[in-house]
Amino acid sequence: MISNHYTQAGVDIGAADTLKKDIARLARVTLRPEVLAGPGLFGGMFELKGFTQPVLVSSMDGVGTKLKLAVTLDRLDTVGIDIVNHSVNDILTCGATPLFFLDYIAMGHLKPEAVREIVKGLSSACQDVSCTLIGGETAEMPGLYAGSDFDLVGCIIGAVEKSEIINGQTITPGDIILGLPSSGLHTNGYSLVRRVLGEGIEDLGKYHPELGMTLGEALLIPHRSYLKELKSLLTLVKGMAHITGGGFPGNVPRVLPENTAARFDAKAWEIPPLFRLIESRGGIARDEMYRVFNMGIGIALIAAPDDAYRLKERLPEAMIIGEIVRLQGSDRVVFD
Amino acid sequence: MISNHYTQAGVDIGAADTLKKDIARLARVTLRPEVLAGPGLFGGMFELKGFTQPVLVSSMDGVGTKLKLAVTLDRLDTVGIDIVNHSVNDILTCGATPLFFLDYIAMGHLKPEAVREIVKGLSSACQDVSCTLIGGETAEMPGLYAGSDFDLVGCIIGAVEKSEIINGQTITPGDIILGLPSSGLHTNGYSLVRRVLGEGIEDLGKYHPELGMTLGEALLIPHRSYLKELKSLLTLVKGMAHITGGGFPGNVPRVLPENTAARFDAKAWEIPPLFRLIESRGGIARDEMYRVFNMGIGIALIAAPDDAYRLKERLPEAMIIGEIVRLQGSDRVVFD
Numbered sequence: 001m002i003s004n005h006y007t008q009a010g011v012d013i014g015a016a017d018t019l020k021k022d023i024a025r026l027a028r029v030t031l032r033p034e035v036l037a038g039p040g041l042f043g044g045m046f047e048l049k050g051f052t053q054p055v056l057v058s059s060m061d062g063v064g065t066k067l068k069l070a071v072t073l074d075r076l077d078t079v080g081i082d083i084v085n086h087s088v089n090d091i092l093t094c095g096a097t098p099l100f101f102l103d104y105i106a107m108g109h110l111k112p113e114a115v116r117e118i119v120k121g122l123s124s125a126c127q128d129v130s131c132t133l134i135g136g137e138t139a140e141m142p143g144l145y146a147g148s149d150f151d152l153v154g155c156i157i158g159a160v161e162k163s164e165i166i167n168g169q170t171i172t173p174g175d176i177i178l179g180l181p182s183s184g185l186h187t188n189g190y191s192l193v194r195r196v197l198g199e200g201i202e203d204l205g206k207y208h209p210e211l212g213m214t215l216g217e218a219l220l221i222p223h224r225s226y227l228k229e230l231k232s233l234l235t236l237v238k239g240m241a242h243i244t245g246g247g248f249p250g251n252v253p254r255v256l257p258e259n260t261a262a263r264f265d266a267k268a269w270e271i272p273p274l275f276r277l278i279e280s281r282g283g284i285a286r287d288e289m290y291r292v293f294n295m296g297i298g299i300a301l302i303a304a305p306d307d308a309y310r311l312k313e314r315l316p317e318a319m320i321i322g323e324i325v326r327l328q329g330s331d332r333v334v335f336d
Numbered sequence: 337m338i339s340n341h342y343t344q345a346g347v348d349i350g351a352a353d354t355l356k357k358d359i360a361r362l363a364r365v366t367l368r369p370e371v372l373a374g375p376g377l378f379g380g381m382f383e384l385k386g387f388t389q390p391v392l393v394s395s396m397d398g399v400g401t402k403l404k405l406a407v408t409l410d411r412l413d414t415v416g417i418d419i420v421n422h423s424v425n426d427i428l429t430c431g432a433t434p435l436f437f438l439d440y441i442a443m444g445h446l447k448p449e450a451v452r453e454i455v456k457g458l459s460s461a462c463q464d465v466s467c468t469l470i471g472g473e474t475a476e477m478p479g480l481y482a483g484s485d486f487d488l489v490g491c492i493i494g495a496v497e498k499s500e501i502i503n504g505q506t507i508t509p510g511d512i513i514l515g516l517p518s519s520g521l522h523t524n525g526y527s528l529v530r531r532v533l534g535e536g537i538e539d540l541g542k543y544h545p546e547l548g549m550t551l552g553e554a555l556l557i558p559h560r561s562y563l564k565e566l567k568s569l570l571t572l573v574k575g576m577a578h579i580t581g582g583g584f585p586g587n588v589p590r591v592l593p594e595n596t597a598a599r600f601d602a603k604a605w606e607i608p609p610l611f612r613l614i615e616s617r618g619g620i621a622r623d624e625m626y627r628v629f630n631m632g633i634g635i636a637l638i639a640a641p642d643d644a645y646r647l648k649e650r651l652p653e654a655m656i657i658g659e660i661v662r663l664q665g666s667d668r669v670v671f672d
Contacts, residue, residue, distance in 0.1 A: 036391060036501070045430060046392045047498060048384065055372060056382045056392075060438035060491055061473045068479060094381060102396035104440075104489045137397045142527065143404060144487065149480055153440045155396055155491035162383060165372070191478065 019112040026116075026123040030133045034099070044134030046100050046157075053162035057096035059087050060155040064245075065190040069219055071148050073204055076114055078222045079152055080121025082187050085225035086244070087156035088129050089299060092227055093240040093255070095166035096158035098131035104153040105138045108145035118152060121222075129227050131156070168239030168255030168302065175238060176308035177262060177322035180229070180315065182298030184221035184274060188245040189292045193219065196282035210273040218274050226299050233314055236307040243294040250291065252300060253332040256324070262300075264322035266335045272296045290335065297321060355448040362452075362459040366469045370435070380470035382436050382493075389498035393432035395423050396491040400581075401526040405555055407484050409540055412450055414558045415488055416457025418523050421561035422580070423492035424465050425635060428563055429576040429591070431502035432494035434467035440489040441474045444481035454488060457558075465563050467492070504575030504591030504638065511574060512644035513598060513658035516565070516651065518634030520557035520610060524581040525628045529555065532618035546609040554610050562635050569650055572643040579630040586627065588636060589668040592660070598636075600658035602671045608632045626671065633657060 036045040048054055063083050070079050080103075088098055103122055105115060115138055126133045145151070160166075185193065197203060197215060204216030211218045230237070239255035252262045275296060279289050289295060302324060303311055312318045325334075372381040384390055399419050406415050416439075424434055439458055441451060451474055462469045481487070496502075521529065533539060533551060540552030547554045566573070575591035588598045611632060615625050625631060638660060639647055648654045661670075 044394050045501070046394070048387075048390045048392055051384075054384045056384055056435070056493065058380050058382070058436065058438055058471060058491075058493065060440050060471060060489075062440060062442060062475045062477075064475060065477055065479070099392070100394065102394055102491055104396050104398060106398060106487060106489075135394060135396060139398045139400060141398075141401055141487075143401070144481070144485055146482070151442060151477075151480065151487055153396075153442075153489045155394075155438055157392065157394065157493060165381070 027133045030126040057091040059090040076117035081125040081222035083154040084125035085223040088225045089242045091158040096160040098158045100132040100134040102155045103136035107150040110140045175324040178301040178318045179297035179321040182294045183224035186223040239302040241300045247291045249333040261327045263334045268321045363469045366462040393427040395426040412453035417461040417558035419490040420461035421559040424561045425578045427494040432496040434494045436468040436470040439472035443486040446476045511660040514637040514654045515633035515657040518630045519560035522559040575638040577636045583627045585669045597663045604657040
């Protein structure tokens with residue numbers, strides 16, 4: 001349970017007590033009625049109710065090198081949102097809604113203020129999607145993490161009725177691909193961005209007119225979750241791809257049946273200025289951009305034509321960005 | 337799913353392909369029939385069957401600075417066992433048996449051979465307790481992890497029938513505390529050990545007659561899991577404490593009802609040579625030793641006297657190490 005978070009931190013007792021109370025308060029707002037109370041227990045307990053044939057869907061991931069930017073900019077309240085929303089989207093692609101979330105925060109020396117900011121982000125994102133922040137661990141590992149560096153890992157557990165699993169199996173040529181806009185880079189491509197645009201405080205603090213904000217602000221925009229918009233529309237969707245590391249070619253084929261490919265109309269949506277800035281500054285080929293970044297599309301939905309138009313009506317932001325075709329050759333993702 | 341492990345690693349394609357196949361093979365031996373096949377899906381899927389009122393019990397943790405020793409000794413096949421068994425014991429204290437496990441491995445630069453060794457340990461420990469290694473992530477984070485350093489995090493999900501939850505609520509004065517031996521330090525106290533005994537390869541390679549092995553070998557002995565021995569005996573147990581970080585005072589009170597305390601008979605078991613070595617070399621007070629280390633007891637079981645004797649009959653290694661008393665003063669853990 002949350003209450004055993006931070007008990008072994010190498011911080012002074014008073015600060016640790018205050019931190020523990022703050023964490024407990026932040027976690028409490030995420031509590032769902034299924035959570036069985038039990039302060040101090042060794043495992044978080046969640047009663048699974050209301051499912052006929054429950055299938056548990058889980059995902060574990062980190063924030064990656066976006067963390068480094070957050071440390072440089074001393075802005076730690078967004079990375080928790082990143083990892084929660086990233087995880088929520090991952091299990092959403094199977095049709096699952098979140099039940100609970102666990103976090104792991106590791107630092108060289110525990111800084112209560114930093115932990116508090118990180119947990120604030122975790123808590124607000126969890127609350128936003130009715131997911132309980134049920135447990136976690138904060139590890140102090142001197143000699144492994146230098147200076148203000150830390151790592152942040154999350155594990156989400158959700159559930160879906162067996163009959164409502166979304167797995168792309170019924171996708172056929174002629175199906176339509178819809179895209180929903182990303183909020184920014186989400187959590188991928190940051191190692192490349194840091195090389196191309198610099199990672200110093202001067203680079204990050206520079207105002208870019210085309211972004212309408214500083215580079216640092218644009219890069220730290222949190223990963224967006226698509227659960228709320230899509231929750232009531234999942235029966236219309238045959239397959240979903242969360243556009244994360246690996247971009248379009250790395251993620252879309254994961255839900256495609258054999259002998260099908262995804263053909264995208266590259267002109268169907270405008271590539272946001274941040275991606276164009278990275279592309280031009282880095283002299284990066286367009287193909288490579290699609291392999292690394294989401295290019296403005298955070299999630300792709302595949303549906304039969306009729307359902308695709310129904311989805312589009314209900315989702316004002318949705319754009320028709322491509323279609324499913326018969327596989328020809330070996331490219332499972334093609335851009336026109 | 338396991339199959340999206342390591343897809344974005346910065347290793348050459350051939351090595352990455354070989355690694356992916358090795359990982360898949362290692363994960364495959366842990367598959368339970370409840371896992372729904374779905375190569376490439378974004379979340380691991382596990383059908384929950386056979387429970388009337390299932391309560392999901394989860395725990396997330398890292399291995400801590402024991403990792404540093406493993407790196408120094410270039411012996412990476414045991415840390416996976418550590419994190420799995422640690423997690424299995426944590427949820428066992430609530431009466432839960434494991435369903436599935438997810439891992440996170442982060443390195444500065446991905447070394448396929450290192451990842452393979454780590455996953456070997458995860459897989460063998462999971463297989464040993466019928467827990468599916470259902471998913472995970474390997475992150476390459478240059479600039480965060482130096483040299484051969486890495487972090488390893490695990491999240492376990494288990495389940496227990498609501499009516500069979502173990503939470504210590506019925507514990508009363510007069511109940512007996514049984515202890516089961518630890519295999520070594522398990523996963524706690526390593527920062528202190530490294531300070532006291534040194535962390536150089538010479539220190540670790542030294543043979544200690546009282547240990548019957550080198551110091552490094554003794555320190556790397558994997559965390560032991562108690563699931564197999566206890567699985568069929570859980571109805572006899574009122575409360576359980578996994579003796580991890582915080583030692584006896586940090587863990588035993590977590591399962592005690594208000595107004596009760598645990599009185600241990602310090603002479604009831606022999607403190608293993610490794611702990612005595614640390615104590616004498618570091619000039620560490622006995623009290624402090626009990627606050628940091630397991631001192632030879634990996635898990636404490638609390639049961640009514642009749643049941644305690646039944647447990648002792650069925651568990652040849654179990655030792656009567658204390659009893660529950662009425663709380664007097666503020667010390668919830670007392671050593672006679």
